[in-house]
Each structure stands twice: as C-alpha cells, then as structure tokens.
Amino acid sequence: xxxxxxxxxxxxxxxxxxxxxxxxxxxxxxxxxxxxxxxxxxxxxxxxxxxxxxxxxxxxxxxxxxxxxxxxxxxxxxxxxxxxxxxxxxxxxxxxxxxxxxxxxxxxxxxxxxxxxxxxxxxxxxxxxxxxxxxxxxxxxxxxxxxxxxxxxxxxxxxxxxxxxxxxxxxxxxxxxxxxxxxxxxxxxxxxxxxxxxxxxxxxxxxxxxxxxxxxxxxxxxxxxxxxxxxxxxxxxxxxxxxxxxxxxxxxxxxxxxxxxxxxxxxxxxxxxxxxxxxxxxxxxxxxxxxxxxxxxxxxxxxxxxxxxxxxxxxxxxxxxxxxxxxxxxxxxxxxxxxxxxxxxxxxxxxxxxxxxxxxxxxxxxxxxxxxxxxxxxxxxxxxxxxxxxxxxxxxxxxxxxxxxxxxxxxxxxxxxxxxxxxxxxxxxxxxxxxxxxxxxxxxxxxxxxxxx
Numbered sequence: 157x158x159x160x161x162x163x164x165x166x167x168x169x170x171x172x173x174x175x176x177x178x179x180x181x182x183x184x185x186x187x188x189x190x191x192x193x194x195x196x197x198x199x200x201x202x203x204x205x206x207x208x209x210x211x212x213x214x215x216x217x218x219x220x221x222x223x224x225x226x227x228x229x230x231x232x233x234x235x236x237x238x239x240x241x242x243x244x245x246x247x248x249x250x251x252x253x254x255x256x257x258x259x260x261x262x263x264x265x266x267x268x269x270x271x272x273x274x275x276x277x278x279x280x281x282x283x284x285x286x287x288x289x290x291x292x293x294x295x296x297x298x299x300x301x302x303x304x305x306x307x308x309x310x311x312x313x314x315x316x317x318x319x320x321x322x323x324x325x326x327x328x329x330x331x332x333x334x335x336x337x338x339x340x341x342x343x344x345x346x347x348x349x350x351x352x353x354x355x356x357x358x359x360x361x362x363x364x365x366x367x368x369x370x371x372x373x374x375x376x377x378x379x380x381x382x383x384x385x386x387x388x389x390x391x392x393x394x395x396x397x398x399x400x401x402x403x404x405x406x407x408x409x410x411x412x413x414x415x416x417x418x419x420x421x422x423x424x425x426x427x428x429x430x431x432x433x434x435x436x437x438x439x440x441x442x443x444x445x446x447x448x449x450x451x452x453x454x455x456x457x458x459x460x461x462x463x464x465x466x467x468x469x470x471x472x473x474x475x476x477x478x479x480x481x482x483x484x485x486x487x488x489x490x491x492x493x494x495x496x497x498x499x500x501x502x503x504x505x506x507x508x509x510x511x512x513x514x515x516x517x518x519x520x521x522x523x524x525x526x527x528x529x530x531x532x533x534x535x536x537x538x539x540x541x542x543x544x545x546x547x548x549x550x551x552x553x554x555x556x557x558x559x560x561x562x563x564x565x566x567x568x569x570x571x572x573x574x575x576x577x578x579x580x581x582x583x584x585x586x587x588x589x590x591x592x593x594x595x596x597x598x599x600x601x602x603x604x605x606x607x608x609x
Contacts, residue, residue, distance in 0.1 A: 225383045230265050233378045237261050237371055256364045260371030263335075265379065270387035270457030272379045275335050276372040277460075282339030283368045287361035289316065289340075290347035297352070309348055316344055332456065387457035388467050391477050392534070394451065398444040398481065399531025402488050403524040405441035406596070409494045410520040413589060414513045438495055444488045451481045466537060480534070483599075483606045487527075490596040497589045512586075515559050516593065519552040523597055530604060546604060553597045560590045 240246040240254045247254060264275035293312040297305040320337045323330055330337070347361050354360070379385075455474040463470060526545045533540050 222383070222385060226267055226385065229378055229382055232382070233261050233265055233375055234258065236374055236378070240370075250363060250367060253360070253363050253367055257367040257371040260368045261375045264372060265375045268385050268387035268390060268454075268457050268461075269376075269379050270454075270460040272375055273460040274457060276376055278333060278336035279339045280365075280369060280372055282336040283343050283365050286340045286343035287347060287365055290344050290351065290361060291358050293348055294351045305352070309352055313345055313348060317341055384464070386461055386464055386467075387454045388461055388472065388474065389465065391451060391454035391458055391474065392467075394447060394454065395477055395481055395484075396531050396535045397440075398447055398484055398488075399527055399534065401440035401444050402484060402491060403527040403531070405438050405488075405491050406494075406520055406527075407524045408438060409491060409498055410516060410593075413494075413498050414516065438491075441488055441491055445485060445492065447481065448485060451478050480603075480606045483603045487596060487599050487603060490592055490599060494589060494592050494596070497585055497592065500585060512556070512560055512590070515552070515556045516590070519549065519556050519597060520593065522549045522552055523600060526600055526604070542604065546601065549597055549600065553594055556590065557594055560587070 237257045237260075240250065240257055250257075260279060264272060264279055266272045266275060289312075293309060297308040297312075300308055320341050324334055324337055343364065347364070350360055455478050458472070458474045463472070522545065526542060526549060529540075529542050529545060
C-alpha cells in the first residue's frame with residue numbers, strides 16, 4: 157500500500173524565512189536612501205553651480221545694454237588704482253591719501269563715456285576750487301591766533317555748506333552740476349579739518365588733487381579704450397527704435413480695431429493698468445512716451461564725448477535728436493489716444509468699421525511707411541525728402557475724411573447728423589477713432605520737417 161508524503165514546514169522555519177525576507181527589504185530601502193542622500197549631497201553644489209553658469213550665459217546673450225561689460229570695466233579700473241595701495245612704493249609716496257584715487261574712480265566711472273567725462277571734469281574742477289577755499293580759510297584761521305582758529309574754521313564750514321546746498325536747491329538749472337558742488341563741499345570739509353589737525357593744508361590739497369586727477373585719468377582711459385559705450389550711439393539707437401515702435405503700434409492698433417468684434421475685450425481693471433500682453437508693439441510705444449528724460453540725458457552726455465565712429469564731427473548737433481524725439485512723442489500721444497478708443501467700454505457695431513476698412517488701412521499703412529522711412533534716414537544719417545510718400549498720405553487722408561464725414565451717400569458715409577440722431581451713441585467711437593487718425597497724419601508733416609533739420 158502506497159504512502160503520500162506531505163512536507164509541512166515548521167513554524168520556526170516559516171518565521172525565519174519571513175524575517176530574512178523582511179530584513180532584505182529593509183536593507184534595500186536603507187541602501188536606496190543612502191544612494192539618494194549621496195546623490196543629493198553631491199548635487200548640492202553641482203546642480204546650483206550648473207544652473208548659475210546657465211543663468212549667466214543666458215543673461216550674457218540677452219545683455220543688450222552691455223551691463224556685464226560695464227561691470228567688468230569698473231572692477232578692472234578699481235583694481236588698477238588699488239595697486240597704489242597694494243604696491244609699497246606708491247603707498248610710501250602718497251600714504252593714506254591714496255583712498256581719494258579709489259573714491260574718484262568709484263564716483264565718476266559711469267556707463268557711457270560722456271557721463272564719465274562730465275563727472276571727471278566736474279570733480280577735478282570742484283577739487284581745485286575746494287583746495288583754494290580750504291587754503292584760504294586755513295590761512296585766515298592761522299593768522300587769527302590759536303583761540304579764534306577753530307571758530308573761524310567752524311564758521312567757514314557752516315557758511316560754505318549752506319551756500320552750496322542752497323544753490324542746488326534754489327536753482328534747479330544747476331542740478332547737472334550737482335556732482336561738482338558735492339565734490340567741492342566734501343573736499344573742502346576734509347581739507348579744512350585735516351589741515352587744522354595735521355597741518356600743511358596746501359601740501360594736502362595738492363596731493364589729493366594729484367590723486368583725483370590720476371583716478372579720473374585711469375577711469376577715462378579704461379572707459380574709452382576697452383569696449384567703449386558711447387552716449388551718442390545710444391541716443392542714436394534709442395531714437396531709431398522709437399520711430400519703429402510708433403509705426404508698429406499704429407499698425408497694430410488699426411488692425412485690432414478693424415478685425416476685433418469687441419467680444420473679447422479685456423477687463424476694465426486691466427485696461428486701467430495698461431496690461432495688454434497681447435499687444436507688444438503698444439508696450440514699446442509706451443517706452444517712447446517715457447523717453448524724453450532719457451533722450452535729454454544722453455544728449456547732454458554726448459556733448460562731452462570726443463568725435464567717434466560715424467559721429468566724427470566736432471560740435472555734433474545732439475540737441476536736434478531731442479527736438480525730433482519731442483515731435484515723435486506727440487505722435488505717440490495720438491497712438492495712445494487711438495489705443496484708448498480701441499479699449500473703451502462703448503464700441504461701434506462691427507459693421508461700421510469694416511465699411512471703411514480699406515480707406516483706414518491704406519492711410520495707416522502709408523503713415524507707418526513714412527515713419528519707418530524717416531527713422532531709416534536717421535539711422536543712415538541721411539536727409540532724404542519723402543515728397544511722394546507725403547503726397548500719397550495727404551491724398552489718402554482727404555479721401556478718408558471725405559468718405560467718413562461726407563453726407564452725400566447715406567449708405568456708405570457716416571455723417572455727424574446721423575450720429576446725433578441715432579438711437580445708439582456707439583457709432584461715435586468710430587468718428588473719434590477716425591478723427592484721431594486724421595490728427596495723427598497731420599502731425600507727420602511736422603515730424604518730417606524736424607527730421608530734415
């Protein structure tokens with residue numbers, strides 16, 4: 157008779173097997189955690205470093221204003237003048253006054269060559285005048301006796317401090333020379349006080365004038381010889397970009413007005429805050445509206461620059477750029493007004509703008525083409541009369557005015573009488589938009605005249 161063998165594991169063996177399986181799983185988890193921790197520990201420095209390098213490369217590619225170049229130039233210039241402290245021989249010659257050379261570089265090294273020259277000349281002249289005043293006050297205090305000496309010095313510091321500050325505050329026209337006045341005040345106080353305690357005020361003034369001159373000379377040479385950034389070229393480029401921005405914004409505004417059916421108007425809060433991310437040309441046009449101060453600053457800086465590049469003439473008429481920019485800014489105001497009508501709460505029926513879209517498109521296209529041609533003339537430094545373009549624009553403007561406001565054909569024309577008698581006032585926005593366009597076209601004649609000058 158056969159038998160059947162049944163292999164039933166012992167309870168202790170089963171527990172041992174379960175425990176070994178559990179132990180192996182726990183060991184695997186611990187090893188995974190260790191490997192993850194090791195990877196993280198190694199990546200604490202590697203990953204952010206790679207991201208930092210990637211960010212620097214990306215910023216360098218997008219750095220149209222050459223901020224990195226300017227920063228490196230400043231660091232290099234400060235390193236050069238710091239050698240007067242780091243080297244033993246110059247330090248023995250000048251002593252602790254070497255810090256004036258470093259302060260000069262830090263205060264006068266500006267983004268453009270013109271600004272650097274402006275501040276450098278103002279600082280040297282200010283230091284020279286401060287030295288004369290400080291020596292005069294010190295000599296007067298010395299000859300008055302030891303008792304009256306500190307009082308005369310204190311009165312002199314109070315008087316000249318109040319005088320220079322009042323000149324800056326009461327005469328806004330002196331604000332461009334504010335750096336020179338502050339240099340006079342700072343240098344005067346330092347020389348008078350140090351002359352009273354140390355003595356030899358004339359020697360101290362001459363030494364500091366030498367060091368300020370050295371710092372200014374080093375800053376000017378580095379700014380000119382190493383990747384110079386000219387204010388004249390920046391002014392030229394800024395004005396040309398403003399011309400293109402106004403032309404692009406005009407075409408963008410007209411296109412949206414004729415094609416949109418006012419069903420996807422932005423919220424009123426975004427309209428008030430000028431948040432229009434889908435209109436990049438209008439964002440650039442806004443920068444043209446705010447460019448007056450920038451153009452004036454660049455023009456004043458460019459006057460200090462020597463002839464360079466394409467601007468190789470002495471006494472180059474940089475002020476004309478500001479005048480052209482002013483006329484262009486008034487054109488940009490009209491584009492902003494057109495943009496306001498585009499995003500107003502009351503909009504005409506879509507059929508009204510489309511009835512005149514051919515006239516509006518033709519006139520606006522010719523206006524944008526004229527603006528771009530004027531900007532190209534400035535870019536190429538040419539004076540080209542655009543008589544043909546202006547005549548075509550005048551003809552298109554008259555046709556638009558006649559078509560829109562004529563009363564001869566009620567089926568195609570929009571008369572003001574029809575507007576006022578209409579049940580809806582929405583059609584008035586089309587009249588407003590067209591009137592602003594015609595006003596914009598008339599301003600282009602002034603822009604062409606300013607461009608020819």
